[in-house]
Amino acid sequence: MIAMIILLGVIGVEIALGILSVKKKSPLYTTKANVRLAELLIFILLVISPIIKWSFRWYGLGLILLIQAIIAVFKALKSKKLTMITKGKTIAKVALKSTLLLFMLVPALVFPQDNEIAPTGDYGVKTVTYTWTDESRDETFTKEADHRSITVQFWYPTKEKESEEKAEDKFPLVIFSHGAFGIRASNTSTYTELASHGYVVCSIDHTYHATFTKQTDGKMLLFDQGFMNEVNKLLIDEAGQMGEEKYEMTQGWLKLRTEDMTFCLNQIKSLVELPSDKDEVFSMIDLEKIGLMGHSLGGATAADLGRRGLEIKAVAVIDGTMLGEETGFENGQEQVTTEPYPVPILNFYNGESYIEIKNIEDIYPNTIASASQKDSYQIAIMNAGHMNFTDLPMVAPILAKALGTSSVNPKACMKYVNQTILEFFDGYLKGEPINLPKEEVITIK
Template identity: 40%
Template sequence: MGILIIIIALIFEVAFIAYCIKTSDNQNKVRSWIRVLAFFTFIGFIQTTIIDWSFQWYLLGALLFIFAIIGGIRLVTKKFGKKLYERWRVISKGIAMLLVFSFVTIPAIVFPQYEDPDITGGYKVKTSSYTFTDTNRIERFTDTGENRKLTVEFWYPEEAEEKYPLIIFSHGAFGVKMSNASTFMELASNGYIVCSIDHPYHAAGTVDIDGNLTIGSSEFMQEVIDANSEIYSEKEQFQLFEKWMNLRTDDIDFVIDIILKNTENNSAEIYDLIDTNKIGLMGHSLGGAASVQLGRERKDISAVINLDGSMLGEYSINGNESIVINEEPYPLPLLNFYSEYVINELKANPEYVYPNKYISSISPKAFEICIKGSNHMSYTDLPLFSPLLANQLSGISGGSTKANVDEYYCIETMNKLVLEFFNCYVKGEGLFAAKEYY
């Protein structure tokens, strides 16, 4: 829609410039009418839902409103300016207008309108947010001595009739707790409670329940970029991964523990709905790696889903400073989704970077799935929200930069398999069977 508006603006400006040149007149009265009509046309598009009014359109709406006010005043007062017609002025004004329209339309191009993926469940979904303070940890990204705070958002059935399994989600590096909202909606509509964690300073940005904004750490972001550029030694890279993983697993551990504690002595509606005997973990990228590691460490987890994350918790370093892989069979049902780039790396080097092939070969309940044409961010909602950013961030994360798969097919296929896997191994309903490729 953003590109279409620029094209329409281009056609109008070129036509108007040609009209001015042909009549040898600035046509300020006509310009004023165009400005007023453009604003009301824009309002009409919003009212008819051709344009879904949201942040993408704020700049364009403000510009059209200002131009409409100016045009309206000129039409009422009949003061259209006294500058004599000059061809260069008409052309330069037209070019300037196109540049301005292009600038204010950038948000609509970077973040195009999109339809939400299909939701199959029968429950209406409700959300609520909380900010938890971990009194046992000091925030290491600041020097204020404050405790680490984590904001979470729950998705759960609105008309609750029973207790529901709990799924904990951890986003990837630079991600946010909303990164897989369509998956959360699908699960909640089918009788799950999903708790997605914002990891402060590991996220692009977090906002707590008091409205305080925390921007992602530039230091952490540079570490991720450098790690994917392979500038570190094997030992240095392992130490870096270990630092990231400790923060993430501590965050998830804390959130699970405080939720379990609140189910015993908290009056909030959400805690009365949680079946504490049925807990699943899921995460994307670094969040997936942390989820897999916690699946080994905690005894109250039923199943784990890893969305294109390497199993960093399966690595350790021995006395010779060599990296070794955990040979113990993975103890839980495990579902791994991988981009096409990663699955090709796995086939070429089964124990290089991603030891999952080894793990799945000795665990009968470990599955690996690749959706053809996917890249790293295909397993989030970002390709819908911003295809441009999705491809760029996939490139930063390593691997191919452009996804060739249809975004809706990829997300809806993933959501279907996520639901079936958790139904089988968390709820204990039905069987789970999956192909290697979709």
């Protein structure tokens, strides 16, 4: 909203100056200098105030306002000769400047500010990032003889809000896996909510499955084109013609990610168990209390690792199909294991998917696994789309809508999701009372 108001304001000023120049048949050097300085001053005051939070969103506008002011003052002081003003030339200038201002404000329009969800817990939250290399695995996405590297980011409690001093305690660990083309920051509001209530949260960038991965050495790695082609092929297969090819493809994705998460967990365990000289985040982790969660394909990853044991206590699957429950492909469809799911599980579904799932619940992995586990919870948010289970609709609503959102209020949806996940992990990692419904179908306003 603030970005649109500013855009309309600055373009309005350009139009007004253009009309006045044509009417007076003058370049209005002094008037423009005063206006440009006023625009720059107002912008600085907005940045100083709570209205504009200085970030990448406003860099372009700030730069153009500064340059405009300098040029306008220079012309007012130096130019003695009046320039001939024509209507056509003035209209062209106004159109050009308006277009430039619109371009500079694109980040603020696409990524609106003030959509963050503040954590509700008593702890402050701190973050740290690591890039780890798995020497036991080759990187199959590169031509070079590289080993597989993943970048992880931790969010963990500080002693109190606005403090950098670590909290003096041991806390449960929750590991998160993003969806296809997601990023490790995709559910930051969830991580900070958990951390503020006394959790250490680790989110994994699945390199080349993530839209981008920024490593700790500054190197930026983008998604793999071959992976994108596979995903696109699957998305257009509405008639389900791929059959066994789809099964083999999705199992390949899952294998890579499960190995990433297993490596991450083992790496954390080894660092926690160091006798001394370990980073503060690893001194805070209670390895007896580990939970997993993930969105979409990341949810499948978390659920697959949960079935494999590794001392996992609970799993939250956020709008994802539990591909790891599929054991083979026969008679034209995926075969699903009947082995009981071993740990408490929380499933979220978007409305459109839930309607489809209810028609196939006897053969759908999530519903079969949930039916086999007494501590299972299934929640459908009927007016939510797939991306409403991430922070993207709050951070970049235009992009999120293109990828799949529905009519739910994005902030209200994520507040509900975060609170539910917190209650779920509180119940199974901290032993607190849990009052979640076994199955619930809701609409969030």
